[in-house]
Amino acid sequence: MTVQAPVPHPHRTGAHLQAGSDALKQAAVATLAEQGVQWTDLRETVFDALAGGSSGGGAPVSAYDVADRVSAATGRRIAANSVYRILDLFVAHNLAKRVESRNAYVVNVHPSCSHDCIFLVCEDCGQIAHLDDDKLADGMRSRARTAGFTPRRPVLELMGLCSACNGAAQTGNA
Structure with missing residues (x-):
């Protein structure tokens, strides 16, 4: 009997995909389809607005900004509460991450990974990067459980200066 190695799904490789790319959108579609969504x-228009705005690590995008972009793209007004519902769905399925300190969202460029991002x-410039x-x-989580706390998800955000702004500040150009 010959055993064949499984062919990996493009969205299950764990690789970071380019925001706004067809591969990232295909991974999002496949992720939802696998879960019957x-x-x-x-949803596609919201995903495109989010992926185009957050640039896979750029500035996070608020639901209101996404609503404005979707409204412009569709030629009809889309309410922010509709966008929030879709963004919540994307977060629940690991297609987007919420940046709590900014009340904004970024597209998840590695939707097959279940890491908790450290943002x-x-x-200065509002850009974000993430670490796993x-x-x-x-x-x-372990320390929280030891303290009798049941953790759901850690929110890890470090505020500071990115390398570009840090360099500008050190040279006096900020």
């Missing part, structure tokens, strides 16, 4: 035209938030550190997140 329909990919609607409005690095630049206080399972050991740190697991340690936080």
Whole structure:
């Protein structure tokens, strides 16, 4: 009997995908389909607005900004509460991450990974970057359980200066 290695799904590789790319959108569609969730035209338009705005690590985008972009793209007004519902769905299915300190969202460029992101938030330019550190997140959960607390998900955000703003500040150009 010959055993064949499974062919990996493009959205299950754990690789970071380019925001706004067809591969990222295909991964999002496949992720929802696997869980029996329909990919609607409005969800696609919201995803495109989020992926185009957050640039896979750029500035997070508020639901109101997404609503404005979707309204412009569709030629009809889309209420922010409709966008919030879709963004909540995307977060629940690991297609987007919420940046709590900014009340905004970024597209998740590695939707097949279940890491808790550590967001690095630049206080000057608003750009964000993320790190994956399972050991740190697991340690936080463990300490919380030891204290009798039942953790759901850690919110890890570090405020500071990105390398570009830090360099500008050090040279006096900020």
